[in-house]
Amino acid sequence: PGRILPPLLLLLLVLPLSPATPCSPQPNITRFVCTEPTLSTFPSGLPPTTLAISVEFTALATLLPTTLAGLPQLQELHLSSNRLTALPEALLRPVPTLRVLDLTNNLLADLPAGIFTSTGHLQHLVLRGNRLRVLQPTWFQHLPHLRWLDLGANALAEVPPAVFHPLRSLRSLDLSRNRLASLPPGALAGLQALEQLDLEGNRLGTLPPTAFAPAPALRLLFLQDNELRVLPAGIFDSLRHLHILDLARNRLQVLELPPRPPGPALDLDISGNPWACECPLLALLRQVAPQLAATRDTLCASPPHRRGQEVAAVSRAGDTGC
Numbered sequence: 001p002g003r004i005l006p007p008l009l010l011l012l013l014v015l016p017l018s019p020a021t022p023c024s025p026q027p028n029i030t031r032f033v034c035t036e037p038t039l040s041t042f043p044s045g046l047p048p049t050t051l052a053i054s055v056e057f058t059a060l061a062t063l064l065p066t067t068l069a070g071l072p073q074l075q076e077l078h079l080s081s082n083r084l085t086a087l088p089e090a091l092l093r094p095v096p097t098l099r100v101l102d103l104t105n106n107l108l109a110d111l112p113a114g115i116f117t118s119t120g121h122l123q124h125l126v127l128r129g130n131r132l133r134v135l136q137p138t139w140f141q142h143l144p145h146l147r148w149l150d151l152g153a154n155a156l157a158e159v160p161p162a163v164f165h166p167l168r169s170l171r172s173l174d175l176s177r178n179r180l181a182s183l184p185p186g187a188l189a190g191l192q193a194l195e196q197l198d199l200e201g202n203r204l205g206t207l208p209p210t211a212f213a214p215a216p217a218l219r220l221l222f223l224q225d226n227e228l229r230v231l232p233a234g235i236f237d238s239l240r241h242l243h244i245l246d247l248a249r250n251r252l253q254v255l256e257l258p259p260r261p262p263g264p265a266l267d268l269d270i271s272g273n274p275w276a277c278e279c280p281l282l283a284l285l286r287q288v289a290p291q292l293a294a295t296r297d298t299l300c301a302s303p304p305h306r307r308g309q310e311v312a313a314v315s316r317a318g319d320t321g322c
Contacts, residue, residue: 022034022036022039023036023039023043023055024043024045025043025045025046025047025050027047028047029046029047029049030049030052031050031052031053031054032050032052032053032054032055033054034054034055034056034058035054035055035056035057035058036058037057037058037059038058038059039058039060040058040059040061041060042055042060042064042067043055046070046071048070048071048072049073050071050073050074051073051074051075051076052074052076052078053071053076053077053078054076055078055079055082056078056079056080056081056082057081057082058082058083059082059083060079060082060083060084061082061083061084061085062084062085062086063084063087063088063091064088065088065089065090065091066090066094067088067091068091068094068095069094070094071094071095072094072095072096072097073097074095074097074098075099075100076098076099076100077098077100077101077102078100078102079102079103080105080106080126081104081106082105083106083107084103084106084107084108085108085109086108086110087108087111087115089112089114091115092115092116092118092119093118096119096120096121097121098119098121098122099121099122099123099124100122101122101124101126102124102126103126103127103130104126104127104128104150105128105130106130107130107131108130108131108132109131109132109133110132110136111127111132111136111139113136113138114138116139116140116142116143117142118142119142119143120142120143120145122143122145122146123145123146123147123148124146124147124148125143125146125148125150126148126150127150127151127154128150128151128152128153128154128174129152129153129154130154131154131155132151132154132155132156133154133155133157135151135156135158135159135160135163137160137162137163140163140164140166140167141166142166143166143167144167144169145169146167146169146170147170147171147172148170148171148172149164149167149174150174151173151174151178152175152176152177152178152198153176153177153178154177154178156178156179156180157178157179157180158181158184159175159180159183159184159187160184160187161184161185161186161187162186162189162190163187164187164189164190165189165190166190167191168191168192168193169193170193170194171193171194171195171196172194172197173194173196173197173198174198175197175198175202176198176199176200176201176202176222177201178201178202179202179203180202180203180204181202181203181204181205182204182205182207183199183204183207183208183211184208185208185211186214187211188211188212188214188215189214190214191214191215192215192216193217194215194217194218195217195218195220196218196219196220196221197212197215197218197220197222198222199221199222199223199226200222200224200225200226200246201224201225202225202226203226203227204226205226205227205228205229206229206230207228207231207232208232209234211235212235212238212239213238216239216240217241218239218241218242219242219244220242220243220244221239221242221244221245222246223246223247223250224246224247224248224249224250225248225249225250226249226250227250227251228247228251228252229250230252230254231252231254231255231256232256233256234256235256236256236258237258237259239258240259240261241261242261243261243263243267244267245257245258245266245267245268245269245290246268246269247268247270247273248269248270248271248272248273248294248297249271249272249273250272250273251273251274252270252273252274252275253273253276253301254276254280254281255270255275255280255281255284255285257284257288257290259288260288260289264291265289265290265291266290266291267291268290268291268292268293269292269293269294270292270311271294271295271297272294272297273298274302275299275300275301275302275311276300276301276302277300277302277306277309277311277314278303279321281311282314282315282322283322285311285312285315286315292311292312295310295311295312295313296310298310298311298312299311300314
């Protein structure tokens, strides 16, 4: 009788040998995915029918200006979690139909001024988790269809006035986890369609009274984990569609709220602030009647006889004298 081969050896004989080059593209594909940790050169030979490319979690540190040449139908480019430190200005010129660009978690400290000149159809741009320090107005001048912009977790210290003005289609803007200490009055100029704004985890100490006036369509506003001490009177008055407002873990004692929405109650998180549980706060909460989150962590810091009590419970009580 013949010898029976061990299962592992039999499997090795049946399986084809893997190519010497990691992530070699196959002909006639429309989507290409590579997550090979040792990859240091962008794969070549992708067919012109390619619609989406994902090269992520690799050792890729540089791209050539011609990297995307011959890919005229490309719509999605995912390059997250690589080691990119710079991009060539001509990188995106061969892909005018690009809709999605994800550069999350690279090492980009800057971008070329004209990097997006030829990508007028771009809808989603993710630059989260890089080392960007300054926003260049030229980046956004040719992106009229951009709907989603994520600039979170960078090193941005300021937002230049009107820098986002050309982004008339923008629905979501994420500036969380940066180093913003203030917001100029015109920071959101032009963002008439904006529905979601995330400013969580910055160093905001104050906001101008008209900070959100250019964005009346806002529905979700995240301001938690900042250093806000005072909210200007009427700062939210223009936000008549707001459904979620997060002010948790600031240094606020007095509250400002938007007008009571006509539909569902405002979802409101004001936990982790040293609230002054006096008539202005208590009357406002009764008037707007928000749906309070984290009520156990939403406590009065003053006056002394209410210190440590839950704000919601004090507001509901009928003996506050307000």
